[in-house]
Amino acid sequence: MLRRHLTLSAAAALLATSVSAFAEYPEKPITIVVPFAAGGPTDKVARDLAEALRKPMGGTIVIENVGGAGGTLGATKVAKAAPDGYTVLLHHIGMATSPALYRNMQYKTLDDFEYMGMINEVPMTVIGRSTLPANNYAELAKWLDANKGKINMANAGLGSASHLCGLLFQQSMKIDMTTVPYKGTAPAMTDLLGGQVDIMCDQTTNTTSQIESGKVKAFAVTTAKKLTTPSLSKLPTLDEAGLKGFNVSIWHGLYAPKGTPKAVLDKFNAALKTALKDAEFIKREEALGAVIVTDARVNPAEHKKFVEAELNKWGPVIKAAGQYAD
Incomplete structure (x- = not known):
């Protein structure tokens, strides 16, 4: 009986010490x-x-x-x-x-x-090189359909936001594109700016400044609702452009x-x-x-x-x- 009492007392003391320690969290x-x-x-x-x-x-x-x-x-x-x-x-x-x-x-x-x-x-945008013939999403869709097998789509590497968005975009469009992975967003964007690749889907954190400067063409946003950012507010959502249910952030x-x-x-x-x-x-x-x-x-x-x-x-x-x- 005494041993049980001591065991319970030790457990209670340990619990009290633990609670006290976490009450003071964080201590480092x-x-x-x-x-x-x-x-x-x-x-x-x-x-x-x-x-x-x-x-x-x-x-x-x-x-x-x-x-x-x-x-x-x-x-x-x-x-x-x-x-x-x-x-x-x-x-x-x-x-x-x-x-x-x-x-x-x-x-x-x-x-x-x-x-x-x-x-x-973070919303995403579908963007393209400045020399792309298309100037809006409807024109982009026609251009993609007419150039099957010739389209290069950049991304920032396996598992990146641009890679995932690109996969879903291709499946939704039912158009296979040549995926070009890079070691990060910066080199992918550099090649898009230089016209070495055709399109990319990436976060607004990476694309807004390029869109505002006119260095890339913007075609759509990937979220269910349109964006309020002035430079992006006129872009259609992919859902309203015809890819029903498309929603990626x-x-x-x-x-x-x-x-x-x-x-x-x-x-x-x-x-x-x-x-x-x-x-x-x-x-x-x-x-x-x-x-x-x-x-x-x-x-x-x-x-x-x-x-x-x-x-x-x-x-x-x-x-x-x-x-x-x-």
């Missing part, structure tokens, strides 16, 4: 892992969010870039990290597309993470290792909701063409449901294209 810097190189759109979102999170979290937040393998190396690092709230992942749509692209992943998207809430969505969310204490997750989610209302953060995201998530997907459960739906959406598209990496 929190690392947000970005699974891509510094300077890209996802890195920019992470650094802007870190600034907005510092005050509501009450601690230091640092960014660690762990690029490679389409974002899976950084995601793996977080999946295997200690579940203590000090290492979290900020990832984009690749969270839902990597399982179909990579056959030897070291984590399971739905099983190995705690979902913490979504951050934003690049979203970002936060994830923690499986088993992270609920008290930590709750505090982080509350801080995230505060950060998403931060005026400076909103201003910076709007400048990138991004839309802050304000619906139920800022909550962990709805965030996870959304990613599961995206897994089901993109898996068949990627498998039908037969494009995957070892």
Whole structure:
């Protein structure tokens, strides 16, 4: 009886210590892992969010870039990290597309993470070289149909936003194009500007300035609703242009290792909701063409449901294209 009493007392003491420790969280810097190189759109979102999170979290937040393998190396690092709230992942749509692209992943998207809430969505645009004969989407569709087998479509590499959008665009158009992958958006855009490739589908964060300068031609946006950005507001959506149901945006969310204490997750989610209302953060995201998530997907459960739906959406598209990496 005495031994049982001592065991229960020890357990109670351990629980009290644990609760007390997490009540004081964070006691050291929190690392947000970005699974891509510094300077890209996802890195920019992470650094802007870190600034907005510092005050509501009450601690230091640092960014660690762990690029490679389409974002899976950084995601793996977080999946295997200690579940203590000090290492979290900020990832984009690749969270839902990597399982179909990579056959030897070291984590399971739905099983190995705690979902913490979504951050934003970034629209995409279909653009073409400035010398393309077409001047609007209707003319582009006719040109694509008349040049089957001769069209080069650039992307920023396997699993990139432009690669995924390009796959869905080709399938929706029922036109096979020669896919030209690059090691990043910059070289892909350089060749589009130089006329070495014909078209590309990429995020507004990468295309808006080129569209505004007249260096590329813009034909449509990929979201269900038209955009309000002045230089993009006159572009039709692909849905209203005839590709019914076409709706693609690049979203970002936060994830923690499986088993992270609920008290930590709750505090982080509350801080995230505060950060998403931060005026400076909103201003910076709007400048990138991004839309802050304000619906139920800022909550962990709805965030996870959304990613599961995206897994089901993109898996068949990627498998039908037969494009995957070892």
